[in-house]
Amino acid sequence: MSPEITPPPLPISPPPFMPSPPVQTERVLTIIEKVSQKTGIFSKQTYRMIVTNTRLIFVQQVKNNTDYAQQDPNLSLAENPANFALPLEQVQLIEVYRGDFEDSSPDTMTIKTASNKLNYLINDAYRVSQNLKKVLGNIVK
DSSP: OOOOOOOOOOOSSOOOOOOOOOOOOOOEEEEEEEEEEEOSSSOEEEEEEEEESSEEEEEEOOSOOOOTTTSOHHHHHHTOTTOEEEEGGGEEEEEEEOOOTTTTOOEEEEEEESSOEEEEEESOHHHHHHHHHHHHGGGBO
16 A cells, blocks of 8 residues: 655645835934034034934034935935944933033033943033934933
């Protein structure tokens, strides 16, 4: 008696279509102008801080008419080798401080990550704080 070879049974219905998870597109949430970092005693580098839903992008402020709110954040980052980004998951805290009118100290912003603390001079602590709190919530103090 020889065993018969039978093909496996055909599925009754095809497996359900499983769409791939949606790719999260990076969106510009707000832009903070004139964020300056001291590079020496009398020098500083000024950036635009582009806040997206995934990172903070620091773009050297140059005199051009680029609309960073409409431009792909990756293009903004690639414009200059001095531009850089911080993933939001690395940002632990952003502190915004008002300067002191009496001793002429400027408004400042400190960004804290697990490995770094970045200090910046800003123009309007109240406006910067409000704009960042709107889009980043409780990490802004």
